Amino acid sequence: MSSTLKFSLVSPESELFSGEVIHVDVPGTEGDMGIHPMHAPLMAAIRTGIINVHLSDENVKFFVQGGFADVTTGELIILAEKACLIDDIDREEIKNDIEFARESLVSLEGEAALSMQQNLDGLQEVLAN
Numbered sequence: 001m002s003s004t005l006k007f008s009l010v011s012p013e014s015e016l017f018s019g020e021v022i023h024v025d026v027p028g029t030e031g032d033m034g035i036h037p038m039h040a041p042l043m044a045a046i047r048t049g050i051i052n053v054h055l056s057d058e059n060v061k062f063f064v065q066g067g068f069a070d071v072t073t074g075e076l077i078i079l080a081e082k083a084c085l086i087d088d089i090d091r092e093e094i095k096n097d098i099e100f101a102r103e104s105l106v107s108l109e110g111e112a113a114l115s116m117q118q119n120l121d122g123l124q125e126v127l128a129n
Helices: 089-104 110-128
Strands: 005-010 014-019 023-028 031-035 040-045 049-054 059-072 075-085
Touching: 005 023, 005 049, 014 049, 014 075, 023 040, 023 059, 023 075, 031 040, 031 059, 049 110, 059 110, 089 110
Parallel strands: 005 075
Antiparallel strands: 005 014, 023 031, 023 049, 040 059, 049 059, 059 075
């Protein structure tokens, strides 16, 4: 059994990460996921939040908004709608996005409200880090 997982994080702008990792914590729309080597194959939607990449000697955190995680034997590929290193976020943009999400929640219902609430929760988590 392999002790590492090949991980790639890709956004429309660039490939942000590609390499061997110990495991990756992913914010899924159906709940957070820990992806390890030899994880069962799956495809899942991701929500706004933090991807925590565990390397052998450090952790690297990324901010993501939307996308998909594709797990195959020994590999995880995340195609994110928007992503950057957590240290590179624009805090003012995040604050503006939080305000927009709060205002939008007032008029939303059902799945749209759930999706916006997940976005709001993720943005607040990112701002707290």
